[in-house]
Amino acid sequence: MTVAADPGADPGVDTKSELSGRGSMGDVVFRGIAVIAATLIMVALAAVFIFLGIEGIPGFSVDEQHYAGQGSFLGLVVPLLYATMYAAVLALIVAVPFSVAIALFISHYAPRRIATPVAYVIDLLAAVPSVVFGLWGAVVLGPYLVPTHAWLSENLAWLPFFDGQPSGNGRTLFTASIVLAVMILPIITSICREVFAQTPRLHEEAALALGATRWEMVRYAVFPYARSGMVSAVMLGLGRALGETMAIAMIVSPKVLISLFIIGTNNPETIAAHIAQGYKESTPDRLSVLIATGLVLFAFTFLVNALARWIVARGRAK
Amino acid sequence: MSNTDLSNEETKLSHATLPRGAQWLVGVAAVALGGLALVLGMGIVGAAVIGLLGFLIGYPLWALLVENRRSATDKLVTGLVWTAFAVAVIPLIWLVYTVVSRGAATLSPEFLTYSMRSVTGDEQGGLYHALMGTLIVTGIAAVISIPIGIMTAIYLIEYGKGNRLAKTITFLVDVMTGIPSIVAGLFAFALFTLLVGPGTRFGFGGGVALSLLMIPTVVRSTEEMLKLVPDDLREAAYALGVPKWRTITKMVLPTAIGGIVTGVVLSISRVIGETAPLLVASGFNPNLNTSPFEDSPMMTVPVFIYTQLSEATAKGVEYAWGGALVLFILVMVLNLIARIVGTIFAPKTGR
Amino acid sequence: MSIQVKDTSIFYGDFKAVEDVTMSIKPKSVTAFIGPSGCGKSTFLRTLNRMHEVIPGAYVEGKISIHGQDIYGPNVDPVAVRRKVGMVFQRPNPFPTMSIYDNVLAGNKLNSKRIKKSEADSIVESALRGANLWNEVKDRLSKPGMGLSGGQQQRLCIARAIAVQPEVLLMDEPCSALDPISTAAIEDLIHELKSDYTIVIVTHNMQQAARVSDDTGFFNLKAAGQPGHLVEFNPTKQMFTKPDNPDTEAYISGRFG
Numbered sequence: 059m060t061v062a063a064d065p066g067a068d069p070g071v072d073t074k075s076e077l078s079g080r081g082s083m084g085d086v087v088f089r090g091i092a093v094i095a096a097t098l099i100m101v102a103l104a105a106v107f108i109f110l111g112i113e114g115i116p117g118f119s120v121d122e123q124h125y126a127g128q129g130s131f132l133g134l135v136v137p138l139l140y141a142t143m144y145a146a147v148l149a150l151i152v153a154v155p156f157s158v159a160i161a162l163f164i165s166h167y168a169p170r171r172i173a174t175p176v177a178y179v180i181d182l183l184a185a186v187p188s189v190v191f192g193l194w195g196a197v198v199l200g201p202y203l204v205p206t207h208a209w210l211s212e213n214l215a216w217l218p219f220f221d222g223q224p225s226g227n228g229r230t231l232f233t234a235s236i237v238l239a240v241m242i243l244p245i246i247t248s249i250c251r252e253v254f255a256q257t258p259r260l261h262e263e264a265a266l267a268l269g270a271t272r273w274e275m276v277r278y279a280v281f282p283y284a285r286s287g288m289v290s291a292v293m294l295g296l297g298r299a300l301g302e303t304m305a306i307a308m309i310v311s312p313k314v315l316i317s318l319f320i321i322g323t324n325n326p327e328t329i330a331a332h333i334a335q336g337y338k339e340s341t342p343d344r345l346s347v348l349i350a351t352g353l354v355l356f357a358f359t360f361l362v363n364a365l366a367r368w369i370v371a372r373g374r375a376k
Numbered sequence: 377m378s379n380t381d382l383s384n385e386e387t388k389l390s391h392a393t394l395p396r397g398a399q400w401l402v403g404v405a406a407v408a409l410g411g412l413a414l415v416l417g418m419g420i421v422g423a424a425v426i427g428l429l430g431f432l433i434g435y436p437l438w439a440l441l442v443e444n445r446r447s448a449t450d451k452l453v454t455g456l457v458w459t460a461f462a463v464a465v466i467p468l469i470w471l472v473y474t475v476v477s478r479g480a481a482t483l484s485p486e487f488l489t490y491s492m493r494s495v496t497g498d499e500q501g502g503l504y505h506a507l508m509g510t511l512i513v514t515g516i517a518a519v520i521s522i523p524i525g526i527m528t529a530i531y532l533i534e535y536g537k538g539n540r541l542a543k544t545i546t547f548l549v550d551v552m553t554g555i556p557s558i559v560a561g562l563f564a565f566a567l568f569t570l571l572v573g574p575g576t577r578f579g580f581g582g583g584v585a586l587s588l589l590m591i592p593t594v595v596r597s598t599e600e601m602l603k604l605v606p607d608d609l610r611e612a613a614y615a616l617g618v619p620k621w622r623t624i625t626k627m628v629l630p631t632a633i634g635g636i637v638t639g640v641v642l643s644i645s646r647v648i649g650e651t652a653p654l655l656v657a658s659g660f661n662p663n664l665n666t667s668p669f670e671d672s673p674m675m676t677v678p679v680f681i682y683t684q685l686s687e688a689t690a691k692g693v694e695y696a697w698g699g700a701l702v703l704f705i706l707v708m709v710l711n712l713i714a715r716i717v718g719t720i721f722a723p724k725t726g727r
Numbered sequence: 728m729s730i731q732v733k734d735t736s737i738f739y740g741d742f743k744a745v746e747d748v749t750m751s752i753k754p755k756s757v758t759a760f761i762g763p764s765g766c767g768k769s770t771f772l773r774t775l776n777r778m779h780e781v782i783p784g785a786y787v788e789g790k791i792s793i794h795g796q797d798i799y800g801p802n803v804d805p806v807a808v809r810r811k812v813g814m815v816f817q818r819p820n821p822f823p824t825m826s827i828y829d830n831v832l833a834g835n836k837l838n839s840k841r842i843k844k845s846e847a848d849s850i851v852e853s854a855l856r857g858a859n860l861w862n863e864v865k866d867r868l869s870k871p872g873m874g875l876s877g878g879q880q881q882r883l884c885i886a887r888a889i890a891v892q893p894e895v896l897l898m899d900e901p902c903s904a905l906d907p908i909s910t911a912a913i914e915d916l917i918h919e920l921k922s923d924y925t926i927v928i929v930t931h932n933m934q935q936a937a938r939v940s941d942d943t944g945f946f947n948l949k950a951a952g953q954p955g956h957l958v959e960f961n962p963t964k965q966m967f968t969k970p971d972n973p974d975t976e977a978y979i980s981g982r983f984g
Binding site: 085087088089091093094095097098103105106110112113155156159160162163183186188189190191192193196272274276297300301303307330337348349352353356360362363 | 446447449450453454456457458459460461463464465467468470471474475523524525526527528530531532534535536541542544545548549550551552553554555556557558559560562563565566567569570574588591595619620621622624625642645646648649650651652655656678681682685693696697700703704707708711
């Protein structure tokens with residue numbers, strides 16, 4: 059084996075001058091900027107909590123008169139939170155079957171030359187601003203659905219949802235949940251579409267090779283694989299529906315109440331709509347109350363999103 | 377899967393099947409059924425529903441009689457999937473149609489160049505002030521969000537790779553993605569209430585609120601694009617004696633630029649239609665206001681739509697549709713730009 | 728440009744990947760590293776221009792000096808080391824956003840070095856000639872580098888590496904993604920480059936090592952999970968006829984690995 063000569067035995071060369079760097083300054087600066095940007099996000103989020111806290115915490119206990127006739131913070135926030143959940147769940151009930159079906163349509167059923175434009179159109183649907191949806195729901199869809207409201211209250215009054223005097227203008231939670239469903243449909247569809255498309259080809263081919271029909275292939279090869287992704291898609295849709303303000307604020311004529319009835323003139327009011335409709339009353343105490351309800355909404359959507367992420371992470375670990 | 381069906385027919389490969397084009401036959405029958413319902417006075421929607429149900433039931437039923445249960449289920453699901461798609465497209469077409477037709481009736485040079493300053497009754501008003509406001513507020517949001525978003529993504533992908541800070545930031549970006557938009561507005565409002573004074577509503581506040589919503593989408597999309605740049609390109613640059621920051625600015629970013637620009641433009645198109653945060657943070661104003669840092673409310677197109685609708689007058693609704701069309705065009709143009717940029721910068725292979 | 732390596736070990740965090748390598752690489756010669764997969768030969772190659780530092784947590788103990796200069800010395804900038812010690816990778820990786828011309832000049836362009844057009848032209852031509860690629864691409868220098876065939880892309884990458892005028896050229900299995908004809912072209916090129924550069928090549932192919940190299944180092948693992956180490960370092964001729972170490976003989980004669 060050839061043994062190395064003493065590495066130091068080359069005295070003619072000055073180590074420093076040839077290999078020592080000059081470019082490292084740029085690296086330090088650039089990295090610094092990147093770190094600052096990343097840290098700014100931390101600061102911003104901390105600021106969100108701090109400022110909402112400073113302005114909102116007093117809102118938990120101000121004079122009774124500021125709780126929109128509900129007497130206390132809990133008395134106000136519980137019905138609001140109920141309505142927020144209720145509207146979001148109604149929207150999910152409408153949106154989920156359609157989203158899954160459309161995702162399947164794009165990933166497994168439609169011929170490619172239809173699937174690509176359809177996927178694009180669904181993405182466009184996601185780009186329509188919520189205020190436009192709200193306008194459409196209030197001015198077009200609501201009045202159009204008035205006969206439907208009447209029909210529901212006549213024929214399905216044995217269900218608590220439809221038991222009562224129907225609204226004459228269609229600006230109800232029923233209309234709002236349909237609009238909300240259309241709004242969250244693209245999110246759920248696009249995530250489902252991605253997970254469906256990621257099903258290993260081998261599984262699908264194995265199912266087909268066993269003589270499965272297309273539906274059996276979807277049921278036994280695609281769905282089991284995509285389950286956690288579908289659940290998280292639904293949760294993300296739920297998160298979006300919870301925070302949606304304008305569509306509901308513009309469509310429904312709301313009141314702070316807990317009720318299952320969704321086709322009448324008085325509809326349960328959601329947190330976001332409550333804030334949007336109450337922000338003009340600028341007494342500081344009232345604003346504190348609104349900000350406090352905003353904090354509750356933030357915390358709640360955070361929990362829902364965290365749950366969705368946890369499900370995804372668990373699905374991946376398997 | 378039921379094996380009994382298979383074992384019965386183990387030896388023969390062919391069995392009774394529906395004739396070719398059976399779905400068209402059933403389709404024609406369903407249309408006829410719908411027509412019949414229409415004649416019987418069901419109304420166009422009722423007739424469509426009857427026809428659809430006829431198809432959804434008839435086609436699998438025929439398959440059940442001629443073929444077998446598995447095939448019938450398959451056909452039922454296929455029908456349902458197609459139906460779901462068709463039904464979901466209805467609201468979209470309906471929405472686009474109403475926005476365009478009713479908005480076009482309102483849209484005029486006056487509508488685009490007048491503000492609502494002391495407009496009463498039937499006098500001509502417009503959304504010039506709101507359009508300027510939207511451009512200014514969205515511009516502020518973009519100026520804040522794009523550098524922070526892109527640099528954060530660079531940190532996460534190029535420097536952070538799995539260290540503690542990067543993991544924390546990734547988590548926080550996730551949290552930010554979930555901030556309800558109205559809460560972002562409340563934050564900006566609370567912030568400037570403390571910094572400037574109670575009840576402060578101005579353009580910059582709206583920009584801050586929107587940037588809170590925009591940053592996470594910029595970070596996410598940039599991150600995805602940087603991940604697509606293969607590591608061997610980075611190594612090739614390092615091996616040429618190129619410092620890391622030059623590798624990033626001169627090689628990684630140019631390689632990913634198409635996707636990054638697309639993502640940024642899409643994130644702008646997302647926030648340009650946001651209403652709730654601006655309602656709270658920028659307020660509303662019938663007059664033109666072009667100074668975002670002055671302590672006076674700044675109107676934006678989404679808020680214009682909302683306030684015009686709440687006027688509850690015929691004129692107000694008309695203006696709301698005009699505003700909706702303007703906003704819709706803005707969003708679609710941004711989407712189109714994003715798409716074009718995406719194609720222009722798509723990597724060329726030269727083959 | 729001789730390279731002296733003394734008692735060098737390489738770590739990824741707590742894991743010791745390569746242990747106690749000592750060798751002396753002769754200037755203007757071809758040195759090949761052979762050995763079974765996972766024995767650390769590529770890892771070791773990367774420490775010769777500090778490319779392993781790209782992986783977080785990787786570090787080196789020991790001393791590696793090039794032409795007497797310790798490349799891990801206190802004031803040494805890894806970027807400057809890499810300018811002296813170029814590298815060619817397993818898969819050809821021309822920059823997709825750049826033309827053939829710009830790819831060759833990438834080292835200058837990415838460093839924003841301003842050079843005259845005429846000077847740039849001559850660098851491109853001599854580098855491409857040096858990589859035996861000039862005749863094939865001289866008419867389409869402005870076309871994207873990605874449009875070339877695999878073998879041409881790899882020679883473009885060699886041209887790119889020699890355009891920054893390094894003194895040492897490291898090659899990490901440069902032919903593993905290429906067909907036999909392209910491989911032969913690269914091997915010919917290595918022969919020619921030897922007169923100007925010190926070349927260190929990692930290869931899986933023992934025939935290739937025998938064909939192109941003057942000296943050969945055989946790396947091996949004692950057992951799975953153990954660090955790799957240098958078993959034998961000798962002139963290639965001796966290595967393939969009468970190696971010092973029985974393990975080397977076993978590997979070369981195909982009894983394991």
